[in-house]
Amino acid sequence: MPLNRPSTTVATILWGALYLVAAIVSHRLNGPVDMTGYIWLPAGVTMAAFMLRPYREWPGLGAAFAVAQLALAAIEHTNPAHAMLFVLDEAGSAALAVALVRLARVPLEGLYFVRAMLVAGAVSALLGALFGAAWFAWSQGGAFGHVLRIWAASDFLGVLIVTPVLAAWSRFRAFRSGGTDRTDFLLGLAAAIALALSAYVIFDGNSDAKFGDGIGFALTYVPLFFAVVVALLWGGRGGSMAVLLLTLVALTQTAEGDGPFAVLDHHYGQSLLEAQLYLGIAALLVLLVSALKTTREQLHEQSAQWQNRVELALATSGQLVYTIDPASGRIDWGGDVVLVFGHDATSMASISTVLQLVHPDDRDALRARWLGETALDDGAAMPARRQTLRITARDGTLHTVVDTGGPLMDAVGNMALVTGTWSVETAL
Structure with missing residues (x-):
C-alpha cells in the first residue's frame, strides 16, 4: 500500500493543476461576466476525476480542487470565501452525480461510459446550478431562472468537451487501441493538419463577409469530418487531441467575436454557449466512433484468440x-x-x-x-x-x-x- 501513495499524491496534484489551468482559460475566454460565466471547463475536469478515480481518492481530489479554486481567487483577486462555496457546490454536485451512477452499477467502459457521462453530467450541472442560482438570487438579487440556465448549460457543456478528452487518455480499456501502422499514421497526420487549417479558416474573421450569409455555419461540419477521420485512424486518444485542437481554435476565435457562432447571435455569452454546444457534439461524436472502433477491434482479437485455442486443442487431441x-x-x-x-x-x-x-x-x-x-x-x-x-x-x-x-x-x-x-x- 505505501508504494501506491506517491503515485496517488502526484495524480491528485496533477488533477488540481489541470483544474486550475482549465479555470484560468475559462475566465480569460469569458471576459467580463454578470454573476456566472458562459464557459466553465473545470466542470469536465471534476467529472472526469470522480469517474476515473476510486472512492478512496475522492477526499484528496476535493482538497486539490479547493486549493486550485483558492489559487484562482488569488490570481483574479476575488473573495476566497465565495471561492470555497463555489468549489464545494461544483465538486460536491459532481461527486454526488457520479456516486449515483456507480450505485446504479453502470459499467464505466465503452458505450456504457458515454451513457454514464451524459447522465452524471446532466445531474451534476442541474444540482450545481440550482444551488448557485439560489445563492445569487439570495445574496445579490439575481434572476434565478437566468442564472440557472446559464450555469447548468456551461457546466454540462464543459463536461461534454473536457471529460471525453481525459477519458480517452485514461486507463479504461474501451479507449485503448493498438499500434498504428505508418500509412494510418500519415493519413491521420494529414487529417489533423486539415482539421487545424479548416478550423482556422472557418472560425477566423467574419464568416458572412468571407463565405456569404449562412455558408460559414454550414462549413463547421468540415472540421467534424476530419476529427472523425483522425479518430478512426489514430484511435480514441488521437481523436481526443483533434477535438482539443478544434476546441482551442473555436473558443478562442468566438471569444474574440469571430466565426460563424459570433455572427449567428451578437450576444457575446450566447455565442460562447453555441460554440460549446458544437464542440460538445464533436467530442461525443469522436467518443462514440472511437469506442465503437475499439470495441470492434477487441471483439476481433478475442475471436482470433478463441479460434487459436480451438485450433491448438484440436491439433493436440x-x-x-x-x-x-x-x-x-x-x-x-x-x-x-x-x-x-x-x-x-x-x-x-x-x-x-x-x-x-x-x-x-x-x-x-x-x-x-x-x-x-x-x-x-x-x-x-x-x-x-x-x-x-x-x-x-x-x-x-x-x-x-x-x-x-x-x-x-x-x-x-x-x-x-x-x-x-x-x-x-x-x-x-
Missing part, C-alpha cells in the same frame, strides 16, 4: 471438425489437416476430393452419410451417428478415423448443413 455445404459440396475444416494427414487444405476442400482419399470399402458409406443418398424406401437404414473409416495420408499411411456427425435439417425437412468431427484413433 488429433481431431478435426468439418462443416459441409450440401449444395456446393464444399468442406470447411477446423483443425490442422496438414498435421494430421499431410494433405494441404485445398486437397480436402470438397466432398469429391476427400472421397478419393477414403478406403474403397468405406467410400459408399461416407458418401451416403454426407450426401444423404441412402433412401428409406429402399429399406436401407439411416447412417449411424458414429462411423469408422480409413483415410490415406500423404505418405500412404492408412489412418483409422471415427466420424461423429450428421446432417442438420431446415424447417421444411431439407438438408441445410452437414457437420461433424473426425477423431484419428490409429495409424496402420
Whole structure:
C-alpha cells in the first residue's frame, strides 16, 4: 500500500493543476461576466476525476480542487470565501452525480461510459446550478431562472468537451487501441493538419463577409469530418487531441467575436454557449466512433484468440471438425489437416476430393452419410451417428478415423448443413 501513495499524491496534484489551468482559460475566454460565466471547463475536469478515480481518492481530489479554486481567487483577486462555496457546490454536485451512477452499477467502459457521462453530467450541472442560482438570487438579487440556465448549460457543456478528452487518455480499456501502422499514421497526420487549417479558416474573421450569409455555419461540419477521420485512424486518444485542437481554435476565435457562432447571435455569452454546444457534439461524436472502433477491434482479437485455442486443442487431441455445404459440396475444416494427414487444405476442400482419399470399402458409406443418398424406401437404414473409416495420408499411411456427425435439417425437412468431427484413433 505505501508504494501506491506517491503515485496517488502526484495524480491528485496533477488533477488540481489541470483544474486550475482549465479555470484560468475559462475566465480569460469569458471576459467580463454578470454573476456566472458562459464557459466553465473545470466542470469536465471534476467529472472526469470522480469517474476515473476510486472512492478512496475522492477526499484528496476535493482538497486539490479547493486549493486550485483558492489559487484562482488569488490570481483574479476575488473573495476566497465565495471561492470555497463555489468549489464545494461544483465538486460536491459532481461527486454526488457520479456516486449515483456507480450505485446504479453502470459499467464505466465503452458505450456504457458515454451513457454514464451524459447522465452524471446532466445531474451534476442541474444540482450545481440550482444551488448557485439560489445563492445569487439570495445574496445579490439575481434572476434565478437566468442564472440557472446559464450555469447548468456551461457546466454540462464543459463536461461534454473536457471529460471525453481525459477519458480517452485514461486507463479504461474501451479507449485503448493498438499500434498504428505508418500509412494510418500519415493519413491521420494529414487529417489533423486539415482539421487545424479548416478550423482556422472557418472560425477566423467574419464568416458572412468571407463565405456569404449562412455558408460559414454550414462549413463547421468540415472540421467534424476530419476529427472523425483522425479518430478512426489514430484511435480514441488521437481523436481526443483533434477535438482539443478544434476546441482551442473555436473558443478562442468566438471569444474574440469571430466565426460563424459570433455572427449567428451578437450576444457575446450566447455565442460562447453555441460554440460549446458544437464542440460538445464533436467530442461525443469522436467518443462514440472511437469506442465503437475499439470495441470492434477487441471483439476481433478475442475471436482470433478463441479460434487459436480451438485450433491448438484440436491439433493436440488429433481431431478435426468439418462443416459441409450440401449444395456446393464444399468442406470447411477446423483443425490442422496438414498435421494430421499431410494433405494441404485445398486437397480436402470438397466432398469429391476427400472421397478419393477414403478406403474403397468405406467410400459408399461416407458418401451416403454426407450426401444423404441412402433412401428409406429402399429399406436401407439411416447412417449411424458414429462411423469408422480409413483415410490415406500423404505418405500412404492408412489412418483409422471415427466420424461423429450428421446432417442438420431446415424447417421444411431439407438438408441445410452437414457437420461433424473426425477423431484419428490409429495409424496402420
